[in-house]
Amino acid sequence: MLHAAFLIPLFPLVGFAVLVVGGRRLGNPLAGWLATAMVGLSFVTTVVVFAGLFERAPGRRSFTQTWWNWFSVDRLHVSAGVLVDPLSMTMALFVTGVSTLIHLYSIGYMEHDEQFPKFFLYLNLFVSSMLLLVLGGNFVMTFLGWEGVGVCSYFLIAFWFDRPSAASAGKKAMIFNRIGDAGFLLAMFLIYERTGSLQYQTVFARLGHVGGDSLVAIALLLFLGATGKSAQLPLYPWLADAMEGPTPVSALIHAATMVTAGVYLMCRISPILHLAPDAGHVIAIIGGATAFVGATIACAQTDIKKILAYSTISQLGYMFMAAGVGAYVAAIFLMLTHAFYKALLFLGAGSVIHAMNDEQNTKVMGGLRALMPITGGTFLVAWLAIGGVPPFAGFWSKGDVLLNAWGYSPALYVLGALTAVLTAYYLGRCYMLVFSGKARWVEARATGDGTSRGHAEPALEADTSNPNVPHERIAAPAGPASHGRLHPHDPGWVMTVPLVVLAFCSVFGGLINLPFHPSFVFLERWLNPVVGRALFNPHLGAGSEIIFAVIDAVLALFGVALAYSLWRTAVYRREVEPTFLERAWFIDWSYDRLLARNSTRMAAFTSAVVESRVIDGAVNGFAVLWRRSGTVLRRVQTGYVRNYALGIMAGLVVLLAWVASRTFS
Amino acid sequence: MTPHLLAATLPDGLTFAIAGVIALVGSLGVVLSRNPVHSALMLIMSLFGVAVLFVEQDAQFLAAVQVIVYAGAIVVLFLFVIMLLGVDRSEAIATEPMPAQRLMAVGLGILALVEIALLSRERWPLGAHSVAGKARGTGHSNVYVLGRSLFTTYLLPFEVTSALLVIAVIGAIVLARRPRTSAGPTEGEAAAAEAGGGPLVDAGELVGSGAPSAERRVEAEEALARAGDRIGEPVGEQEGLTVVRRPEQ
Amino acid sequence: MSVPADFYLTLSAVMFTIGAVGLLVRRNVLVMFMCVELMLNAANLAFITFARELNDVGGQIAVFFVLVVAAAEVVVGLGIIVAIFRRRVGATADDVHVLKG
Known part of the structure; x- marks a missing residue:
């Protein structure tokens, strides 16, 4: 069964190829269904391979499949092939699973888009690249996928390229990613120079001969690549702008899958990080800082997708914090659960945006709960999950990360705990603004003579003065939103089914790695052969773990309560939305x-x-030089044959003189 | 040891002196004569002098060839062409349009002469004797020796020169023909020739074969422009040339 | 005893130079051509002289070939001259300077 691994990235690639050739002919919605089916097949294959891997003994759960020799230069032999092990299969499983749902959702979301087939073409290419990234058996294959998702990310962010803001957001993502990729490339050079190979297993087997400084350099360079791809400090601003893309893209790429590539890479190189604890410190500190900064910024945003984007940055910071302290299982656990509830949040946001005719400003929403019960309900689940309210998935995964942070350094734990409160708070604020309170959009539409912007003045002022989002759509006309009254309602089944499935996962996702008893930690036992045990084991007894769990729960509930009390009825509270935070700590501004x-x-x-x-x-100087010299030298060409003969004669004289000089010297 | 003319026997010395003077005077005459016919005659004189020197140096066969081929055929060919193009075409020998040309030519000539004279004082290693064989002392005549070498050792070059001669003859025929590039005069050209009487030239040909002058070419083109679409009709006449527009190929 | 070779060679060099200078000075194409023939003849004289001096018939063979080639050259050259100057009033080489830069 393991030999079917090559099919996993192949199916979406075939879908891509078919859509390139015949996407336009298949049209809307057939192209979407084809793409969804391909990713679905990939998911099924992944499940089969996963099962095959599961049957093996834990020590033998590693399978290398080599397709062909990609290229050979001197001693460097790079083969195209995949590495099937618990880590890559876990990633592949959730990538294909979430991607399938998002593909399905996109069929509904992109229904009215003229570039419908092209959208799915990019999506399929993206999924294929992402699978190559996680399955690749060596650094080069991973880099191939790494660049592939980067390119797709560019295409999809700039999908509505006729909008200047989308085009420049795409460019921004490209540039920030390139900075990171330079780090990745340099790391690969260094790895090859030190170990003579780029194959994961060979490299890891030879780490003993590599000096400690080199290992730190390699780890930090790879981390630089990861900060670019996973939007960590200081390379995060592109992710906020990436929200220019269609919402399913935000869900798929900028929340669930692509941005987790950096975390995956950190887990993949865990043998290197084990030997380079200095690099681990840096990663943990940057991760913690990013988590906190992202959460604070998210507290003051008004655009629903921006809130989610900064939330993603914050959550990714958590994951890096976990990876930095050596708790790779916690990182992967959080990544998995985050994929569920963040995808759910984005899809819910997409549903709302759809219902509000492309309105994204939370200040002019409100009261949608009753009109969109499924969206509202699932959004609520996602909020509680990401906020860490027990027993939702986020509670367990975030608790795991915080526990490990405590084992590493109490300061890091405090930072994480603060972030946890903020997380519960800012998403609560978002939820309250969108789904509860009065329906502000009704007044806006009714009185604002056709434009939806009239009553949103204070928020808009803040936004337009914000250089952080210079190309935002604030100045753009409201488009479809400007005509007619709105009748918000839940979307069709293709969009609600993914919501429900993801909500289900968000609720029960924590079950895969419950603490308290060694027999519950399925994920940890599963990943153990690859990443080993956590580096800084706090050595807490079950009792202490329960105390920490209670603290987490209290923090989460405190955040929820705070959001509820502050934003249940209010719309504007400048005192908790300082400009400093709204403009993202002026980081992007200073860049x-x-x-x-x-x-x-x-x-x-x-x-x-x-x-x-x-x-x-x-x-031009050369041109002038030649022209002038030509003007001068053309006089040599008199056209008179006698003159040319004179030249021959002169040549003869010179030649004879030369012979004479040789003879008489 | 400085070689001296007096070292030679009297007949030899006299022969060399007289023939040498004849050759030199003939050479100078070629260069200095105003009339090309005189130049040609002077060339014959020079060639005769050189032929005598050939005989003096035991190259009897080549002396005969010199007289027969050069003086008899080539110079006659020269005279023939002179007559064909018009004897009266003479150049103004006193004037020189290019100011430095004459001075530099003479200067370079003197320089070359001096250099040769300098170099001739040296004795040069000449390497091995050629395979051609001895010129004297074989007991055979000059014609025999030359012929034997030519038809044995130099047979291939000899055959190649014969091919060269054939090619030259064909080339001369091609060059001297009237330049009718196409299969014959087109109807328009024939009509124009009847009407205008002069030789037929079109603008393209004027350009291609070296126009008499740029002005004439421009005039011809202007005439063509005036003619518009009247293909084949005579459109203008300059200096005895009838200009017609060729039909498009 | 015959005249030493040096005299022949000097005579040859002088004739050659006269021919060369004539080529450079004269404008009549036909006369220029004759000057070329003069130069060839001077070279022939040198060849014959060397053939005698070195007792080698090879020099005479060379002269033979020079004569043949000169004949061919004159035929073709005069053909070209006739082709070019048939329709021209002047017959000087200076009239043909189409290649002027």
Whole structure:
């Protein structure tokens, strides 16, 4: 059964190929169904391979499949092939599973889009690349997938490329990812230089001969790649702008799958991190900082997708924190559960946006709970799950991370706990603004002479003054929202089924790794052969674990209660939405001022001076030189044959003189 | 040891002196004569002098060939062409359109002469004797020795030169023919030839074969432009040339 | 005893130079051509002289080939001259300077 592993990335690739050739002919919705079926088949195959792997003894759960020799340079032999082990299969399982649901959802969401087949073409290519990334048997295969998802991410963020904001958001994502990719590439060079191989197992077997400094360098360079892909400090701003893409894309790429690639990479290189604890410190600190910063920013955003984007950044920070302290199982556990509830949140947001005719501002929503019961209910589940309210999935996974953080350093635990409160709070705020309270959109639509923006003035002012989101859609016309009254309702079954399934997973996802008793930690035992035990085991007894669980629960409920009390009826509370947070700690703003504008200025300078004067000048200078010398030298060509004969004669004289000089010297 | 003319026997010395002077005077005459016919005659004189020197140096056969081929055939060919193109075409020998040309030519000539004279004082290693064989002392005549070498050792070059001669003859025929590139005069050209009487030239040909002058070419083109679409009709006449527009191929 | 080779060679060099200078100075194409023939003849004289001096018939063979090639050259050259100057008033080489840069 394990030999079917090659089919897992192949199915979406076939779907991609078919859609490239005949996507337009298949049209809407057939292209979508084809793409969904391909990803679904991939999911089924993954389940089969997973089962095959599960049957093996824990020590033998590693299977390398080599397809062909990709390229050989000197001693470097890179083969195309996959590595099937518990880690890669766990990733593949949730990637294909969540992707299938999101594909299904997209059929409904993208129903009216003119580029319907193209959207699914990109999605399929994305899934295929992501599967190559997680299944790849060596660093190069992983990098291939890494770049593949990067490209797809660009295509999908800039999917509505006729919007300038979407186009520039795509470029931004590309650039930030490139910075990270440079780190990945350098790490690969270093790995090859030190170990002579890029195959995971060979590299890990030879780590003993690599010096400690080199290991730290490798780990940190790979972490740089991961910060780019997974939107950590300092390379996170692209993820917030990535919300320009269609909402299913945000759900698929920028919440559930692609951004977790960095975390996956950290877990994959856990043998290196084991030997380079200094790198682990850096990763843990940056992860914790990102978690906190992301959560604080999310508290003050008004765009529903922005809230979710910063929430994603924050949650990814949690995962890196876990990976940095050596708790890889906790990282993967959080990644899995996060994939469920974050996808659910995004799909719910998409459903809301759909219902509100492309309105994304939470300040002009409200009261949707009664009108959209399924969306509202599942969103509520997702909120409680991400907030860490027991017994939802987030409670268990986040508790696991916090427990390990405590074992590493109490300071990190405090940071994580604060973030946990904020998480429960900001999503509560989001939920309250969207689903409860009065239906502000009714007044907006009814009185605002066709535009929805009239009553949202305070929020809009804040937004337009925000250079953090310079190309946001605030200035754009409300589009379809501007005409007619709204009748928000739950979408059709293709969109609600994924919501329900994901809600189910969000509720019960924690079951795969329950604490308190060694026989409950399925995930840990499953992943153990790959990542080993947690590095900093707090050595707590079951009693202490229960105390921590209670503390977590209390923190989560406190956040929920805070959100409820503050935002149950209110719409604007400037005191808890400071501009500082709304503008994302001015980080993006300072990037813009320090780097972007200066490099734009430098580019303008080079284009105005270096390009036009120096380079063009050199080219034109040569042209002028040749033309002038031609003007002078053309006189040699008199056209008179006697003159040419004179030249021959002169040549003869010179030749004779040369012979004479040789003879008489 | 400086070689001296007096070292030679009197007949030899006299022969060399007289023939050498004849050859030199003939050479100078070729260059200095105003009239090309005179130049040709002077060339014959020079060639005769050189032929005598050939005989003097035991190259009797080549001396005969020199007289027969050069003086008899080639110079006659020259005279023939002179007559064909018009004896009266003479150049203004006193004037020189390119100011530095004459000065530099003479200067370079003197320089070359000096250099040769300098170099001739040296004795040069000449390497092995050729395979051609001895010229004298074989007991055979010059014609015999030359013929034997030519038809044995140099047989292949000899055959190649015969091919060269054939090619030259064919080339001369091709060059000297009237330049009718196509299968014959088109109807329009024939009509124009009847009407205008002069040789037929079109603008393209004027350009291709070296126009008499740029002005004439421009005039011809202007005439063509005036002619518009009247293909084949005579459109203008300059200096005895009838200009017609060729039909499009 | 015959005249030493040096005299022949000097005579040959002088004739060659006269021919060369004539080629450069004269404008009549036909006269220029004759000057080329003069130069060839001077070279022939040198060849014959060397053949005698070195007692080698190879020099005479060379002269033979020079004569043949010169004949061919004259035939073709005069053909070209006739082709070019048939329709021209002047017959000087300076009239043909289409290749002027």
